[in-house]
Amino acid sequence: MKELMLGNKAFARGLYEAGCCFVSSYPGTPSTEVTEEAAKYDEIYCEWAPNEKVAMEAAFGASLAGKRAFCGMKHVGLNVAADPLYTMSYTGVNGGVVICVADDPGMHSSQNEQDSRHHAIASKVPMLEPSDSAEALEYAKLAFKLSEDFDTPVIMKMCTRVAHSQSVVETSDRVVPADKPYEKNIPKYVMMPGNAIRRHPFVEERTEKLREWSETSGINRVEMGGTDIGIITSSTSYQYVKEVFGDKVSVLKLGMVNPLPVKQIKDFAAKVGKLYVVEELDPIIEDHVRTLGLEVSGKDKLSLLGEFSQNMVREAFGEEAKKGVKLDEQIPMRPPVMCAGCPHRGLFYTLSKNKCNVMGDIGCYTLGAVAPLSAIDMTLCMGASISAIHGFNKAGGGENASKTVAVIGDSTFMHSGMTGLANVAYNQSDSTIIILDNSITGMTGHQQNPTTGYNIKGDPAGKIDLEALCRAMGFNRVRVVDPYDLKACDQAVKEELAAKEPSVIISRRPCALLKYVKHKAPLSVNTDKCVGCKSCMKIGCPAISIKNGKAAIDNTLCVGCGVCSQLCPVGAFEEGEA
Amino acid sequence: METKNVMIVGVGGQGSLLASKLLGRLLLDQGLDVKVSEVHGMSQRGGSVVTYVRYGDKVYSPVIDKGEADYIVSFELLEAARWMEYLKPGGQIVTNVQQIDPMPVITGAMEYPTELVEKMKASGVKVDAIDCLELARQAGSAKAVNIVLMGRLSHYFDMPEESWYKAMEAIVPAKFLEMNKKAFELGKDAQ
Numbered sequence: 196m197k198e199l200m201l202g203n204k205a206f207a208r209g210l211y212e213a214g215c216c217f218v219s220s221y222p223g224t225p226s227t228e229v230t231e232e233a234a235k236y237d238e239i240y241c242e243w244a245p246n247e248k249v250a251m252e253a254a255f256g257a258s259l260a261g262k263r264a265f266c267g268m269k270h271v272g273l274n275v276a277a278d279p280l281y282t283m284s285y286t287g288v289n290g291g292v293v294i295c296v297a298d299d300p301g302m303h304s305s306q307n308e309q310d311s312r313h314h315a316i317a318s319k320v321p322m323l324e325p326s327d328s329a330e331a332l333e334y335a336k337l338a339f340k341l342s343e344d345f346d347t348p349v350i351m352k353m354c355t356r357v358a359h360s361q362s363v364v365e366t367s368d369r370v371v372p373a374d375k376p377y378e379k380n381i382p383k384y385v386m387m388p389g390n391a392i393r394r395h396p397f398v399e400e401r402t403e404k405l406r407e408w409s410e411t412s413g414i415n416r417v418e419m420g421g422t423d424i425g426i427i428t429s430s431t432s433y434q435y436v437k438e439v440f441g442d443k444v445s446v447l448k449l450g451m452v453n454p455l456p457v458k459q460i461k462d463f464a465a466k467v468g469k470l471y472v473v474e475e476l477d478p479i480i481e482d483h484v485r486t487l488g489l490e491v492s493g494k495d496k497l498s499l500l501g502e503f504s505q506n507m508v509r510e511a512f513g514e515e516a517k518k519g520v521k522l523d524e525q526i527p528m529r530p531p532v533m534c535a536g537c538p539h540r541g542l543f544y545t546l547s548k549n550k551c552n553v554m555g556d557i558g559c560y561t562l563g564a565v566a567p568l569s570a571i572d573m574t575l576c577m578g579a580s581i582s583a584i585h586g587f588n589k590a591g592g593g594e595n596a597s598k599t600v601a602v603i604g605d606s607t608f609m610h611s612g613m614t615g616l617a618n619v620a621y622n623q624s625d626s627t628i629i630i631l632d633n634s635i636t637g638m639t640g641h642q643q644n645p646t647t648g649y650n651i652k653g654d655p656a657g658k659i660d661l662e663a664l665c666r667a668m669g670f671n672r673v674r675v676v677d678p679y680d681l682k683a684c685d686q687a688v689k690e691e692l693a694a695k696e697p698s699v700i701i702s703r704r705p706c707a708l709l710k711y712v713k714h715k716a717p718l719s720v721n722t723d724k725c726v727g728c729k730s731c732m733k734i735g736c737p738a739i740s741i742k743n744g745k746a747a748i749d750n751t752l753c754v755g756c757g758v759c760s761q762l763c764p765v766g767a768f769e770e771g772e773a
Numbered sequence: 774m775e776t777k778n779v780m781i782v783g784v785g786g787q788g789s790l791l792a793s794k795l796l797g798r799l800l801l802d803q804g805l806d807v808k809v810s811e812v813h814g815m816s817q818r819g820g821s822v823v824t825y826v827r828y829g830d831k832v833y834s835p836v837i838d839k840g841e842a843d844y845i846v847s848f849e850l851l852e853a854a855r856w857m858e859y860l861k862p863g864g865q866i867v868t869n870v871q872q873i874d875p876m877p878v879i880t881g882a883m884e885y886p887t888e889l890v891e892k893m894k895a896s897g898v899k900v901d902a903i904d905c906l907e908l909a910r911q912a913g914s915a916k917a918v919n920i921v922l923m924g925r926l927s928h929y930f931d932m933p934e935e936s937w938y939k940a941m942e943a944i945v946p947a948k949f950l951e952m953n954k955k956a957f958e959l960g961k962d963a964q
Contacts (some may be wrong), residue, residue, distance in 0.1 A: 199797045199807055303812045327808075327835075360810035360835035361797060431835065438833040506838040517840030519858040520896050526855050527883040529784065529875035531820035567880060732880060737819055740879045749874075 200364045202357040205328035206295060207232035208364070209335025214371035215239055215265050215293070217257035219250040221610065222639040223269030224304040225358040226297035230267050231642075234651045238369065243642055243651050246577070246610040247272035251279045251294065258290045259384070261375040263339050267295035270311045271576065275611065280348065281318045282386050285394040287346035289375050291339035294320075297353040300475045301502035304638070306557065306574065308501070310476035315350050315453035319398050321405050322350040322453040323414070326433045328362040334450065337414070343372075345401055345408075352452065354475070356431045356502065406454040414450040415459055421445065424512075425467025427460065427480055431503070432473045438505045439514065455483045464489050471496075473511075475503055533562045535738040536707035536714065536754035538633055541678040542602075543570040544734050544758070545685050551600050551692075554587065556580040556612070558604040559637040559706075567735045571602070578603070578611030581619060581628055588624040596625040597692055600700075603628070606636035606644040609659070613668075619697050620669040627691045627698050630661060631678075634705040641709065665699045672698035679704060681761045707754055715755030718768045720746045725767035731759040774805075776829035778837045779926070782856045783848030784873050785822045791944070792846065792919040793824045799932070799940035800828040810835040821852055821875075844929065846922050849873050850902070854889045857898060866898060867925050869905040869918060901925065903963045912956035920953045924960025934961075 200208065206229045210218070218241040220230040234241035244250035250266040257264035268276060273296045283292070296314070299305040315322035323338055325331040331353070338349040382390050409415055420442035428436050429449040436446060447463045449455070464470050464484075472481040472493035481493035496511040497503065506516040533540055543563040546553050547570040555561060555571035556579060564571035573583060580601035588596040603612045608630050619626050636642040643649045648658035665673045672694055676687045684702070691698040705712050717738075725745040732739065738752035739759055746759075746767065760768035779796060781789045793809050800807045811824040825837045842860045847853035847868040860866060870890070877883040886892070890902045903925060909917040920941075927937055938954065945953050 197801070199801050199809065355812065356810060356835050359812060360808055362808045362832075362835070363801070363806060434833040434835065504836055504838045505834050505841075517838055517861070519840040519842075519860045519862075519864075520898060521858045522854050522889075522893060522896060524854065524886050524889075524892060525883065526851065526886065527875050527877040529819075529821040529851070529855075531785065532876050534819065565876075729881075735876065735880070737874075737876065737879060740874050741881055 197363050197365055199361045200328045201228060201361050202325070202328045202331045202353060202359065203228035204232040205332040205364050206335050206351070206353065207236075208366055209332040210265050210293070211236045211239060212332070212367055212369050213336040213339040214263055214369060215339065216262040216371070217254065217264040218242070218266070219244045219253040219257075219264075220267040221245070221247045221250050221272055222636055222642040223272050223297070224639055225299060225355045226267045226269045226272070226295055226353065227639045227642065228358070229295050230651070233265070241651050243644060245645055247276040248278060251276040251283070254292055254294075255279060255283055258288045258292045260290070260377055262290040263372070264290060265293045265295070268297070269305065270296055270298045270309050271305065271307065272296070273311055273314050275577065277314060277318070280314065280320065282391075283348050284318045284320050284398055285386055285391055286384050288342055288348060289377065291342035292348040293335065293338040293342060294348055294350045295353060296350055297355070297358050298476070299355050301355065303355055306576065308476060310479065311350075311352055312452055312479045313477070315352070316479070319402055320348055320350055320453070321345070321451065322352050323450060324352045324430045324452045325357055325450070326430050326448070327357065328360070329364045330450065331357065332364050332366070341405075345405055347401060352430075354430055402454050406456060409451045409454065410456045410459050415456055416448050416450070417459075417463055418446045418448060419466070422466060423468040424471065425463055425469070426471045426473055427463065427484065428473040429480070430475070432475055435503050435505050435508045436473050439508045439512070449480065452480070455480060457487060460484055460487060461489070473497060473503070473508065530565065531562060532565065532735065532737050533559065534707055535736055535752040536756040538678045538702070538704035538707065539563060539631055540568075540734050540736065541681055541758045542629065542631065542684055542702045543568045545681060545688050546570045546600060546602075547733075549598070549685070549688055551598055551688070552587070552595070554580040554584040554599065554601040556601075556603040556607050558607055558631075560602060560604060560631050563602070565735065567733055577607055578615050581612050581615030581626075584626045584628065585615065585619050585622065585624045588626050589622070593625070600627045600629050600688065600692070602631055604637070605630060605632040605634065605646045605661070606642070608661075609645045613664070616665070616668055623697065625695055625697060627688070627700065629700045629702055632661060632701050632703040635709060637706050637708075641706070661701055670697055670699050672696060673701070674699075675701045675703050677704055678702045679756055679758060681758065707756070715757070716771050717750040717753035718748055718755055718757070718760060718770060719750070720748055721767050721769050724765050726765055728764065730762045730764060731768070733762065734758055774829050776827055776832050778842045778861075779826040779844045779846060780837055780842045780856060780859055781824040781826065781846045781848075782852040783822055784852065785819050787848045788916060788919050789822065789824050789848060792923055793826055794944050795920075795923055795940055796826050798943055799936060800826075802936060802940055803932070806830060806832045808832045808835045821855060823856065844926060846926055848918060848922065850889050851875065851885065853900070854886065854893060857893060860898060864899070865929055866893065866900045867922060867929070868900065868902050869922060870902050871904075871906050871918075903960070905960065908959040908963060909956055912959055913952040917953060917956035920956040921960035924957035925963060927957070928961050
């Protein structure tokens, strides 16, 4: 049956049809739905792991046990999982292992736009790159076969526009291959120097065998058209090229981007006049083509930055870009904002008011950096808030320690905050760490994590006790505050900053968007009382605006959290709608 | 047939997902190639959101570029104005007149532009502006704004009403079907 299917869902369908039995992942836009959709099949065991490294190692274990296994992550997640990846390249697999890495060119929801193909090249692991949902499904199945035939993990690289676009797929039935019983094999699986040194030649030979396979298997295909121009491309860039040129040019469409073919590229180059490469981000295909001694054009015409589009391709090739009419009007930007009722708001207001330096982390709460709160000083990567505050306070001394805090979400803390916390506890800096516990992984769309007490299917699971964990690590000062209570927040922050020892504040209240959270009725403004002082505007709540000089509440957004009313000097906010 | 382009724009959380789902289903039922593209994650948090729907004999790119949209369907007035440049010459904007203040307006740094419908028309663009929220409430739920908009879009589509209803039956829970059909009718026949 033909269906319109999200790229990530088609990937999950491919896992199902390939007989995949084990999935362990950490959520990250734009990769999350692969695992969420896989979890809807009862035949596949699925879990959220605390981080990508743990997920990949769990998938490796499942492979050792003889099952087809998968783990999924976003591009920066692969940095975390790079350690097992680079050595799993040496050990190879028992049951097939497929890894999804989803890049985010254009940074719709990311802190950088690194090109994951570098990891495939550096780890010498094959990488497939689908250009639509049908290929995502087909390649997922092929990836397992390659993994087992060539004894290697296989990476499948998605990007935002493949992961989050729906296109037509045809599904088929699930076929589960026979289990491969676990057999002890020390030279293959124990990567100590004496064994690893013997596995390295295997890895190099495997790359050449995979290259030969790619030349003839059909994974890369030539679409001959006009021969004045020949374009080598892959992924969505292929779609933009076809959109603009149709059959007017010839195209070599690559489905495998590591290792890259040699003979196929030389043959293609011989058949066309001028050779181009169209690829997003780094010139990886282009550099390879150049090492083959071929003349090629690419990044001299197209950007190293962001996503491409059909107009960008048109302009690069000297065609006229399509144009519309721009409205001659200043249109205010509409940036993402913290939701009305977001529990992070009260806490960030407190930090802003106390003029704290704030070491930030990755999650919805990064929006605390946006005006009017402007409360975050630094955001680097998962877990960096705690590690960095330690360095900041050790290097800067007591003056820094007395006004600096680290903020980290519950899921990010589980991901890679605990090791940083161990460093604070062990090497003793007077750091104040605030865990923003909203009882969910928020930014990526509400995934469970080890602190929530539920698993990926929403069934009861183990629950890590944050207070007990911090105390066990040696923190004497661990306290919990409700971020809706501004007085309590202010007191906690002031006292812990003053304390001459490490401390943890857990700012605890569930995400306002969680279905089980019961909200109060929207507040209303008593305009007779409101003096228009705009104190309530300091918290950047999207439900509050100034209308005719007085505060006004949008009752479709307000959830009655009451943070604004604690700021009002005249008590103008009243419970219940006017 | 040549590829046609519909952009659905609005504010994160307004419910454009159902609209693109309905449209995708409708077009697939006609035996066409279809691509629907959206962005999840950070930009959904009350930000400006856009969904691309493309259909034809063979669709390549998942996105719509400036000057390419046959239709822009907007859940919010400012968003229609923001994305207007994506409309192709002769294209049609169908917009809800609802206004949602963005943060620069809320903080008082900027004003919400006035008379946007008139200004868009004055720049030579065809604009069909209706009060979808009011019509959705008349149909029985403020949440049916998306279906009111689809009803209005159907006004410009050369497709029988039955195919819209068939697509709706496939994706809307049975208990909300009558309400949604009413919302669709109200949108279609709005003055």
